[in-house]
Each structure stands twice: as structure tokens, then as C-alpha cells.
Amino acid sequence: MTFSSLSLVITLSIIYISGCSPAIPTGGTFTIDLIHRDSVDSPFYDGSMSYSQRMSHTLQRSFINAKRINKNSNNTKSKYQTEIIPDHGEFLLNISFGDPSHKVLAIADSGSDLSWIQCKPCVQCSEHKAPIFDPKKSSTYEPVNCNSGTCKAISTVETKCSKTNKCQFFESYADGSFSNGTVAKESVTLGDKVLQNIIFGCSFSNAGVFRPSWGGIVGLGGGNESLVSQIRSIVPGKFSYCLIPYPKTDEVQNKSSKMTFGDIDFGPNVVSTPLVPKEPKTYYYVTLEAISVGNKRFDVNLGSLRxxxxxxxxxxxxTTLTMLPRNIYEDVEATIRSAINVRTLKDPQKALSLCYRATKVSDVPKFTMHFDGADVELSRENVFVMTSKHIMCLAFRPTSDVAIYGNLAQMDFRVGYDLDNNLVSLEPYDCEKLILEFLADFVVVDLEEDNAIPLVLGRLFLETAGALIVVKARKSTFRDRGKQMSFQTRHIVNPPPTPISSLNVVASVKPTKDMIGNGKPIKCEGRVEKETIVYRIMKRLIGL
Structure with a gap:
């Protein structure tokens, strides 16, 4: 067998994160992992728990979070008092503060604005397993002056002036928990993006029911102090996420969902609905007009003169479950019950009301959420949740308070928030496919291990991937089956005699059985520990 000489050699450079991530888009846009709290990469993970136990906890957190949202959105108590701490969020993210950077695994909270972490010296702090951030060791830490416009503009937490003229924040919760400290500016790192002068709370005193396994809160709400709002001058005022489905029964969750800050190109099936400005600004409000089950439509405002x-x-x-207005929920449940026409069962979690043995239900009626200007058709997995190995239940609950569109209904959708144009966009998408994947024919060659030989993407691969390499712009783009991924190229540190370029890919590449043979996808999986050039031992592929 002979091989043509290659005029271009490309190696893969990676950044260590758990699971696989899509390529970093060009411009100011960047992507990070959202780690589910039941993932093996989460400090909350408990391997001794069964699927039923984990799901029971998930449903209870959903009720608690819904209560928190309703209390906060209709707060009749102290202007600054939050009903429940955001300890019950479903997703975490890795974020680093300071220079040198200090890594924190924090709750990603779309119901909070001001981010805060524990800091030294901690006068009164809840137990924390990981090292605590020391602002004295950071060259970029800058306390905010209490007379500054920044301090005066903070509206979602109580602020006061310290004896040293520093802006102090006081975050209190109805259960007696609290977090107090200094409002400061700091450099923050998300993925490979360094964000300067981010406002956050450095907590020197906190107590209550905070968990020792997480290091703080990252506010992703719509208020001015949230991380999303602050970086609008750095990246476009847009962010999106793609949530992968829950693992089935006792499967281990070892994959991460993705969150992108900045522009994202939606496909032709995207629909959009207006974001409605309301107080508090923290939450993202949309207008639900009706729900259709099969050919029956139920209007939210039916029978009302207003x-x-x-x-x-x-x-x-x-929030895991979707909370519907009570009047429309009853019609929806009754119609689904009639359409499926299979004997119902009791929910083993005693939380949901319409349940079936999953194997007995072959088809479910078409289910559509009618938002203002956007009709979103949900799949079976969006409408029903497995509460045990064999029983599935309707993943909706009635409420007399504000309705909530939960994460089960959003799974396998790309959900984008355009804060500049006040829009929420939804597009059906297989979120596990947000990985570098190409259908390609190739040959595995038995070679001796040689760390001087990088992984080579040859002409056949580049042709299959529809590669477009712009050398001057240091940009490479791959296209396959309607998807497009762009990479920033850079020179390798300590390069070999022949200069080569590397693709900066947020992913780790591990050979799998699917890589051998024709027409199989090349999958990206596994995890790594630090930035490096990845070399593959080709002979190991033969033994897979």
C-alpha cells in the first residue's frame, strides 16, 4: 500500500475537561460544559443511590425550586430576602477567579444574578471541601468602592458601606442562611475565555444549609449583575444551551450538556418567541398561549374576560418539571389519559399523578406548546419521565402560581436567549451530537509507537470534512451533514523542524471501535488532564 505525500499536517490540541465539547466557534463566542448534579463528574454524585432514589431527589428539588421561583417573583417579604437558597439547581459549571486562577465548581443558577464564592479570610464560613479563594494572592482582584456607580446600581442584593469605604453585599434567605462579603471586580475564566472586570461577591461570612461540595453561585439570570449581562460588552448579548437527556434507568451519567456564550447558528427548524420584560429582571418570561394534545387545543385564557x-x-x-396553570393542566392530563387508554399506575415517588408501565405505551399523542409566535412540538421524552426502571409519568404538574417551562421539556433542544432583541429561540436537536463527528472511510495502519508522530488529518479526511483552511485568518472550518465547526489555529509550542499548525479543540479524542471500518462515525469521548498535543498509538487500534 502506498500513500501520497502530505503538503499539510494538522494536529489536535486539547483542553482538559470532562466529556467532549464542540469546537470553539470563532469570534468572541465560547462554549463550556454544564455538568448535571447526578453526573459522575459532580461532587453531588452518590454511586450507592439507585436510579429511583436519584429521580426521587430530582423531583423534590424541582418542587423546591418552583417554590423558590414563585416566592421570589411575587416577593411580599423583604425586598432582598430570597425564599430558598439555589442549592437545588440541576447543573454546575467550572469557573476560575483571579490571576493566578482559582478553580471553583459552582451552581449554575438561572434564578440568581450576582455571582458569589467563598473567600479568605473566612470569618464565619460553612464547611467547604475544596480550597477557598484568597483575593490577596490575585493580582486582578479589586474591591468596589461603596460610592461608585457599580455599587449603587446593584439592585438584587442588599448593599452597605464598610468602614473602609468598600461595597458590602448581604444575601439572606428565608431559612436563615446568609452570605455576606465584599463586592469586587475580578478576572474570570470560563472555558478558554478570560473575562476581565467581572463583578462578583467575595463572601467572607456565610452560614446555613450550604453544601460543602460546591464553591458558590454563578448568576445566569437576566438582571444587570448576572454574568450573562456583564459579558455583553465582550461577546454578543446571546447565550444558549443544549441539554442532553437524563440517563435511562441505572446508566451512569458521564456526559455533559453544553452552554454557549455568544452567537450560534440555528437551523431551519428554529422557532422564536418574545422575551417579556418584567420584574424581577432575574427571570426569563415568555407567553404561553395554549397547549395542543393530538387535535385538541386548550387555550390558557379560555373562559376569561381579561x-x-x-x-x-x-x-x-x-427546574426539572414543567408547571402548568391548573385549569389547563387538568384538560391536558385528561386528554392524554383518554388518548393512551392503558391502565394507569401509581407513581413510586408519589409525586406525579399520571403514570404507566413504559412497555405498555407504544404511542403517545402529539404534544405542542403554543408560545407567542412559536409552536414547539415535544417528544415522548420531553412529556414523560421515567420515575423508576419500568414506570413513566407525565412530567408536568399543576400550579396556581406562575407557570414554569422546566428542563425536561427543553432536553434535546438548542435553547437560545437573545438579550439584545428580547427573543428565546428553540430548535429540536440531538444534543449528544455536539461533538466532532465525521463519516469517513480510512485505513488503520500498524505502526510502532512514536511520540514524535502527531495525529495526522490527511487529504481524504480533509476532503470528507469539507475543510476550508484560511491561513492568514488562522481559521479552519469543517462541514459535514449540515453542521459547521470552526477552529482557531495556532502554532505548537516547541514545534518539530517542519512548522505545523494545531487546531484548538475543546475536546479529548479517544479511539473507539466505531473508528474502525467504513462509514462509521469518528466519536470524541473520554477525559484528559491538561493542555497537550495528543499523539495516538496506531497499533493499539488493531486490538480494539
Whole structure:
């Protein structure tokens, strides 16, 4: 067998994160992992728990989070008092503060604005397993002056002036928990993106029911102090996420969902609905007009003499179940019950009301959420949740408070928030496919291990991937089956005699059985520990 000489050699450079991530888009846009709290990469993970136990906890957190949202959105108590701490969020993210950077695994909370972490010296702090951030060791830490416009503009937490003229924040919760400290500016790192002068709370005193396994809160709400709002001058005022489905039964969750800050190109099946400005600004309000089950449509405002209330539903990734207005929920449940026409069972978690043995249900009726200007058709997995190995239940609950569009209904959708144009966009998408994957024919060659030989993407691969390499712009683009991924190229540190370029890919590449043979996808999986050039031992592929 002979091989043509290659005029271009490309190696893969990676950044260590858990699971696989899509390529970093060009421009200011960047992507990070959202780690589910039941993932093996989460400090909350408990391998001794069964699927049923984990799901029971998930449903209880959903009820608690819904209560928190309703209390906060209709707060009749102290202006600054939050009903429940955001300890019950479903997703975490890795974020680093300071220079040198200090890594924190924090709750990603779409129901909070001001981010805060524990800091030294901690006068009164809850137990924390990981090292605590020391602002004295950071060259970029800058306390905010209490007379500054920044301090005066903070509206979601109580602020006061210290004896040293520093802006102090006081975050209190109805259960007696609290977090107090200094409002400061700091450099923050997300993925490979360094964000300067981010406002956050450095907590020197906190107590209550905070968990020792997480290091703080990252506010992703719509208020001015949230991380999303602060970086609008750095990246476009847009962010999106793609949530992978829950693992089935006792499967181990070892994959991460993705969150992108900045522009994202949606496909032709995207629909959009207006974001409705309301107080508090923290939440993302949309207008639910009706729900269809099969050919029956149920209007939210049916029978009411008043016009439809705009912003009657909150989109929240931290709440698992979808909470529907009580009047429409009863019609929806009755119609589904009639359409499926199979003997119902009791929910083993005693939380949901309409349940079936999953194997007995062959088809479910078409289910569509009618938002203002956007009809979103949900799949079986969006409508029903497995509460045990064999029983599935309707993943909706009635509420007399504000309705909530939960994360089960959002799974396998790309959900994008355009804060500049006040829009939420939804596109059906297989979120596990947000990996570098190409259908390609190739040959595995038995070679001796040689760390001087990088992984080579040859002409056949580049042709299959529809590669476009712009040398001057240091940009490479791959296209395959309607998807497009762009990479920033850079020179390798300590390069070999012949200069080569590397693709900066947020992913680790591990050979799998699917890599051998024709027409099989090349999959990206596994995890790594630090930035490096990855060399593959080709002879090991033969033994797979």
C-alpha cells in the first residue's frame, strides 16, 4: 500500500475537561460544559443511590425550586430576602477567579444574578471541601468602592458601606442562611475565555444549609449583575444551551450538556418567541398561549374576560418539571389519559399523578406548546419521565402560581436567549451530537509507537470534512451533514523542524471501535488532564 505525500499536517490540541465539547466557534463566542448534579463528574454524585432514589431527589428539588421561583417573583417579604437558597439547581459549571486562577465548581443558577464564592479570610464560613479563594494572592482582584456607580446600581442584593469605604453585599434567605462579603471586580475564566472586570461577591461570612461540595453561585439570570449581562460588552448579548437527556434507568451519567456564550447558528427548524420584560429582571418570561394534545387545543385564557397576560411563564433550566396553570393542566392530563387508554399506575415517588408501565405505551399523542409566535412540538421524552426502571409519568404538574417551562421539556433542544432583541429561540436537536463527528472511510495502519508522530488529518479526511483552511485568518472550518465547526489555529509550542499548525479543540479524542471500518462515525469521548498535543498509538487500534 502506498500513500501520497502530505503538503499539510494538522494536529489536535486539547483542553482538559470532562466529556467532549464542540469546537470553539470563532469570534468572541465560547462554549463550556454544564455538568448535571447526578453526573459522575459532580461532587453531588452518590454511586450507592439507585436510579429511583436519584429521580426521587430530582423531583423534590424541582418542587423546591418552583417554590423558590414563585416566592421570589411575587416577593411580599423583604425586598432582598430570597425564599430558598439555589442549592437545588440541576447543573454546575467550572469557573476560575483571579490571576493566578482559582478553580471553583459552582451552581449554575438561572434564578440568581450576582455571582458569589467563598473567600479568605473566612470569618464565619460553612464547611467547604475544596480550597477557598484568597483575593490577596490575585493580582486582578479589586474591591468596589461603596460610592461608585457599580455599587449603587446593584439592585438584587442588599448593599452597605464598610468602614473602609468598600461595597458590602448581604444575601439572606428565608431559612436563615446568609452570605455576606465584599463586592469586587475580578478576572474570570470560563472555558478558554478570560473575562476581565467581572463583578462578583467575595463572601467572607456565610452560614446555613450550604453544601460543602460546591464553591458558590454563578448568576445566569437576566438582571444587570448576572454574568450573562456583564459579558455583553465582550461577546454578543446571546447565550444558549443544549441539554442532553437524563440517563435511562441505572446508566451512569458521564456526559455533559453544553452552554454557549455568544452567537450560534440555528437551523431551519428554529422557532422564536418574545422575551417579556418584567420584574424581577432575574427571570426569563415568555407567553404561553395554549397547549395542543393530538387535535385538541386548550387555550390558557379560555373562559376569561381579561386579555391574555403577557409573560405568564418562566423558562428555567434549573427546574426539572414543567408547571402548568391548573385549569389547563387538568384538560391536558385528561386528554392524554383518554388518548393512551392503558391502565394507569401509581407513581413510586408519589409525586406525579399520571403514570404507566413504559412497555405498555407504544404511542403517545402529539404534544405542542403554543408560545407567542412559536409552536414547539415535544417528544415522548420531553412529556414523560421515567420515575423508576419500568414506570413513566407525565412530567408536568399543576400550579396556581406562575407557570414554569422546566428542563425536561427543553432536553434535546438548542435553547437560545437573545438579550439584545428580547427573543428565546428553540430548535429540536440531538444534543449528544455536539461533538466532532465525521463519516469517513480510512485505513488503520500498524505502526510502532512514536511520540514524535502527531495525529495526522490527511487529504481524504480533509476532503470528507469539507475543510476550508484560511491561513492568514488562522481559521479552519469543517462541514459535514449540515453542521459547521470552526477552529482557531495556532502554532505548537516547541514545534518539530517542519512548522505545523494545531487546531484548538475543546475536546479529548479517544479511539473507539466505531473508528474502525467504513462509514462509521469518528466519536470524541473520554477525559484528559491538561493542555497537550495528543499523539495516538496506531497499533493499539488493531486490538480494539
Amino acid at each position: 386579555p391574555l397576560q403577557k409573560g405568564n411563564m418562566i423558562v428555567d433550566s434549573g
